[in-house]
Amino acid sequence: xxxxxxxxxxxxxxxxxxxxxxxxxxxxxxxxxxxxxxxxxxxxxxxxxxxxxxxxxxxxxxxxxxxxxxxxxxxxxxxxxxxxxxxxxxxxxxxxxxxxxxxxxxxxxxxxxxxxxxxxxxxxxxxxxxxxxxxxxxxxxxxxxxxxxxxxxxxxxxxxxxxxxxxxxxxxxxxxxxxxxxxxxxxxxxxxxxxxxxxxxxxxxxxxxxxxxxxxxxxxxxxxxxxxxxxxxxxxxxxxxxxxxxxxxxxxxxxxxxxxxxxxxxxxxxxxxxxxxxxxxxxxxxxxxxxxxxxxxxxxxxxxxxxxxxxxxxxxxxxxxxxxxxxxxxxxxxxxxxxxxxxxxxxxxxxxxxxxxxxxxxxxxxxxxxxxxxxxxxxxxxxxxxxxxxxxxxxxxxxxxxxxxxxxxxxxxxx
Amino acid sequence: xxxxxxxxxxxxxxxxxxxxxxxxxxxxxxxxxxxxxxxxxxxxxxxxxxxxxxxxxxxxxxxxxxxxxxxxxxxxxxxxxxxxxxxxxxxxxxxxxxxxxxxxxxxxxxxxxxxxxxxxxxxxxxxxxxxxxxxxxxxxxxxxxxxxxxxxxxxxxxxxxxxxxxxxxxxxxxxxxxxxxxxxxxxxxxxxxxxxxxxxxxxxxxxxxxxxxxxxxxxxxxxxxxxxxxxxxxxxxxxxxxxxxxxxxxxxxxxxxxxxxxxxxxxxxxxxxxxxxxxxxxxxxxxxxxxxxxxxxxxxxxxxxxxxxxxxxxxxxxxxxxxxxxxxxxxxxxxxxxxxxxxxxxxxxxxxxxxxxxxxxxxxxxxxxxxxxxxxxxxxxxxxxxxxxxxxxxxxxxxxxxxxxxxxxxxxxxxxxxxxxxxxxxxxxxxxxxxxxxxx
Numbered sequence: 073x074x075x076x077x078x079x080x081x082x083x084x085x086x087x088x089x090x091x092x093x094x095x096x097x098x099x100x101x102x103x104x105x106x107x108x109x110x111x112x113x114x115x116x117x118x119x120x121x122x123x124x125x126x127x128x129x130x131x132x133x134x135x136x137x138x139x140x141x142x143x144x145x146x147x148x149x150x151x152x153x154x155x156x157x158x159x160x161x162x163x164x165x166x167x168x169x170x171x172x173x174x175x176x177x178x179x180x181x182x183x184x185x186x187x188x189x190x191x192x193x194x195x196x197x198x199x200x201x202x203x204x205x206x207x208x209x210x211x212x213x214x215x216x217x218x219x220x221x222x223x224x225x226x227x228x229x230x231x232x233x234x235x236x237x238x239x240x241x242x243x244x245x246x247x248x249x250x251x252x253x254x255x256x257x258x259x260x261x262x263x264x265x266x267x268x269x270x271x272x273x274x275x276x277x278x279x280x281x282x283x284x285x286x287x288x289x290x291x292x293x294x295x296x297x298x299x300x301x302x303x304x305x306x307x308x309x310x311x312x313x314x315x316x317x318x319x320x321x322x323x324x325x326x327x328x329x330x331x332x333x334x335x336x337x338x339x340x341x342x343x344x345x346x347x348x349x350x351x352x353x354x355x356x357x358x359x360x361x362x363x364x365x366x367x368x369x370x371x372x373x374x375x376x377x378x379x380x381x382x383x384x385x386x387x388x389x390x391x392x393x394x395x396x397x398x399x400x401x402x403x404x405x406x407x408x409x410x411x412x413x414x415x416x417x418x419x420x421x422x423x424x425x426x427x428x429x430x431x432x433x434x435x436x437x438x439x440x441x442x443x444x445x446x447x448x449x450x451x452x453x454x455x456x457x458x459x460x461x462x463x464x465x466x467x468x469x470x471x472x473x474x475x476x477x478x479x480x481x482x483x484x485x486x487x
Numbered sequence: 488x489x490x491x492x493x494x495x496x497x498x499x500x501x502x503x504x505x506x507x508x509x510x511x512x513x514x515x516x517x518x519x520x521x522x523x524x525x526x527x528x529x530x531x532x533x534x535x536x537x538x539x540x541x542x543x544x545x546x547x548x549x550x551x552x553x554x555x556x557x558x559x560x561x562x563x564x565x566x567x568x569x570x571x572x573x574x575x576x577x578x579x580x581x582x583x584x585x586x587x588x589x590x591x592x593x594x595x596x597x598x599x600x601x602x603x604x605x606x607x608x609x610x611x612x613x614x615x616x617x618x619x620x621x622x623x624x625x626x627x628x629x630x631x632x633x634x635x636x637x638x639x640x641x642x643x644x645x646x647x648x649x650x651x652x653x654x655x656x657x658x659x660x661x662x663x664x665x666x667x668x669x670x671x672x673x674x675x676x677x678x679x680x681x682x683x684x685x686x687x688x689x690x691x692x693x694x695x696x697x698x699x700x701x702x703x704x705x706x707x708x709x710x711x712x713x714x715x716x717x718x719x720x721x722x723x724x725x726x727x728x729x730x731x732x733x734x735x736x737x738x739x740x741x742x743x744x745x746x747x748x749x750x751x752x753x754x755x756x757x758x759x760x761x762x763x764x765x766x767x768x769x770x771x772x773x774x775x776x777x778x779x780x781x782x783x784x785x786x787x788x789x790x791x792x793x794x795x796x797x798x799x800x801x802x803x804x805x806x807x808x809x810x811x812x813x814x815x816x817x818x819x820x821x822x823x824x825x826x827x828x829x830x831x832x833x834x835x836x837x838x839x840x841x842x843x844x845x846x847x848x849x850x851x852x853x854x855x856x857x858x859x860x861x862x863x864x865x866x867x868x869x870x871x872x873x874x875x876x877x878x879x880x881x882x883x884x885x886x887x888x889x890x891x892x893x894x895x896x897x898x899x900x901x902x903x904x905x906x907x908x909x910x911x912x913x914x915x916x917x918x919x920x921x922x923x924x925x926x927x
Contacts, residue, residue, distance in 0.1 A: 087818075087821065088818060088821075091814055091815070091817060091818040092818070094814050095811045095814040095815055098807055098810055098811050098814070099808075099811050101807070102804050102807045102808060102811070105804065106804055109797070109800065113797075139728050139729070140728070341716070358795070361797075361874075362795070362797035362801075364873070364874075365524070365527075365797060365798070365801045365874075366797070366801060366804075368520070368523075368870065368873075369520060369524075369801055369804050369805060369808060372516050372520045372805075372808055373808055373811065375516060376513060376516055376517065376808065376811055376812050376815065377811065379509055379512060379513060379815070380513065380811070380812075380814070380815030380818070380819075382509075383506065383509045383510075383513075383815065383818070383819045383822070384815065384818040384819065384822070387506075387818070387819070387821075387822030387826075435807075439800060439803070443796045443799060443800060445796065445800065
């Protein structure tokens with residue numbers, strides 16, 4: 073079957089193919105964009121957090137803007153939390169996964185010149201408390217910790233050398249050419265007087281707390297710094313518990329926090345004590361909503377395209393019943409007829425998809441202009457295209473089979 | 488004539504049920520997807536104060552200069568107490584209010600009842616007129632209450648129901664934390680969504696939620712050292728402690744609103760604001776040129792992205808989907824109409840004009856559109872219900888179906904179908920009777 077015959081048929085009856093082409097183009101443009109948006113929403117949800125999620129209780133919103141908590145109050149909270157039955161470890165921290173109130177962003181530059189903006193988590197013994205998996209190097213030494221607080225104590229690193237830092241595997245790969253990061257140096261490009269950082273340990277995963285940036289392989293852009301929380305005006309705690317005693321421990325932790333900080337907090341401010349799991353649930357709630365909306369649109373696009381192509385091609389096949397009969401009478405096999413209609417559909421859909429990819433790109437550019445959306449990468453266009461081609465073939469299968477079933481005798485009948 | 492065409496349409500729709508069902512499903516899906524996303528968009532972008540929002544302006548002043556962490560040096564949404572106080576004293580707008588969020592523990596007079604938390608705002612008395620707060624009993628406090636900072640209190644209808652069983656409680660006393668307040672007014676139902684008037688961060692400005700329980704004079708709240716329930720935002724080098732230090736600091740925590748009824752007022756106030764910042768620069772408090780904003784409510788809501796981007800984008804995508812559906816409907820109606828060429832030929836030969844044929848097919852299309860609209864209604868209902876499960880409950884409460892949405896669904900599907908039917912109808916009207924009669 074030469075492609076020339078295909079084209080000449082399309083030229084002669086151009087209305088139906090034109091409509092199929094038009095709808096494929098628009099549907100492809102929508103599909104490329106919506107699938108990309110779905111992926112954007114999904115990435116932070118699918119990224120491994122690296123923490124022992126079912127053993128973690130987080131405490132935050134301990135804030136006292138007028139008068140900072142003293143170091144003794146912060147330590148006292150830690151001690152009381154560790155005494156709660158079922159608690160394995162507890163530490164005061166600044167910056168924790170799924171806690172969006174306290175953000176620390178740090179700029180890091182590796183020897184290759186790559187600059188990465190990362191989130192920093194601070195607190196004594198966080199590897200143990202969060203249950204992180206150390207794949208190389210070591211944890212911070214007790215002598216390496218310096219005091220840290222917001223609106224309170226803030227001890228600068230001034231030990232004459234670079235300060236120790238623990239990074240994730242993903243960061244090690246990005247910042248160092250061969251991925252061998254242990255013992256090597258990182259600098260802060262924004263701070264000229266900085267002594268830099270020396271990588272002492274590497275953890276497998278650690279999800280950042282700026283989840284809006286946790287896309288395109290940036291989910292693990294997180295570091296640990298050797299800081300112990302001292303006098304501070306905003307405070308949070310990470311508590312690791314026995315998974316079996318989690319619910320009981322949660323209640324006791326609430327009580328302990330209330331006893332310790334209830335009187336210290338200004339009116340209207342209440343501490344939030346909840347499990348990592350429930351926070352993750354809450355944090356991703358709007359993400360899930362958007363996902364549902366986009367998934368609904370994707371489904372509708374798929375359904376509409378399949379139904380549409382099926383209906384239009386069905387009519388077009390019916391119109392050509394006589395021609396099919398003639399071809400069959402002249403010796404074409406059923407498989408030839410089937411192949412002809414599949415090929416015809418592939419041709420039309422391909423042209424539609426080519427236009428659609430262009431539309432998708434333009435549409436994305438337009439959306440980006442008006443809304444804060446990410447740029448649709450080129451690599452996403454073929455995905456939408458392949459999906460459309462498969463949908464087209466699926467939709468045309470029914471009508472094509474019907475066409476193949478046309479008996480040669482039709483050719484001899486008048487309409 | 489219409490009755491006859493109607494009958495013909497029903498007959499034709501029943502003759503090719505598969506094609507009819509396809510068209511109906513396409514119309515229903517298309518219209519439902521755009522209606523569901525439209526309902527979400529409408530709920531989230533509704534004007535929180537129709538008729539008034541365009542004249543309520545929020546002044547913003549950059550009092551941090553280079554220390555401002557915002558990438559575009561946008562001034563913070565709230566003011567420092569220094570600036571709020573200065574603007575209040577300047578009285579450059581017909582009506583103005585400083586505002587911050589407060590929370591108290593309410594101790595009921597009846598000792599057997601447990602204390603409970605109430606939330607509200609410290610405002611000036613202009614607030615009630617500016618934000619159209621209706622009064623069920625009493626009224627807002629007087630201007631002298633504002634100046635002297637008395638213990639006047641306006642409570643919500645809900646709190647009045649809870650404490651006083653809904654009776655006129657003006658003159659009664661309420662104990663908040665350790666201070667007695669005297670009720671001067673009971674607000675009627677008032678809860679604009681989102682709570683754009685609230686203090687603070689972008690998050691709070693787009694907040695949806697319950698109505699405030701209490702309002703008290705701003706001056707009084709400051710004198711009583713009632714802390715802001717939202718919190719304050721201080722420069723990283725802020726070292727002060729205590730209430731007085733906060734009042735004299737550059738920490739931002741007070742929202743400010745002015746009511747500027749005419750564009751001339753707005754221009755006047757904008758230049759006043761600019762001059763104020765310029766004066767601060769001359770005095771040496773700011774070491775940077777004036778960087779101020781004066782946004783009204785719609786501008787503010789756009790600035791803080793009150794409507795989630797995903798909702799806007801999905802509405803646009805749904806419109807695209809509707810276009811795909813229409814393209815399909817054009818094709819399928821063409822198929823449906825052309826299949827009846829012989830019938831058209833007969834009618835034409837018997838004397839029917841092209842117009843009559845056109846009318847017949849447009850009526851048929853409108854009928855298909857109506858049936859598609861019914862399916863669309865069903866799917867819209869399911870979609871809106873599903874949305875309630877998806878979105879956080881506060882927002883989901885706003886997404887609803889009403890008569891307007893139902894009417895719009897039907898209208899859109901019928902108009903869209905008739906538009907899609909124009910070309911197929913034109914083709915049907917062009918059928919040559921002789922051709923059809925000959926071939927039979």
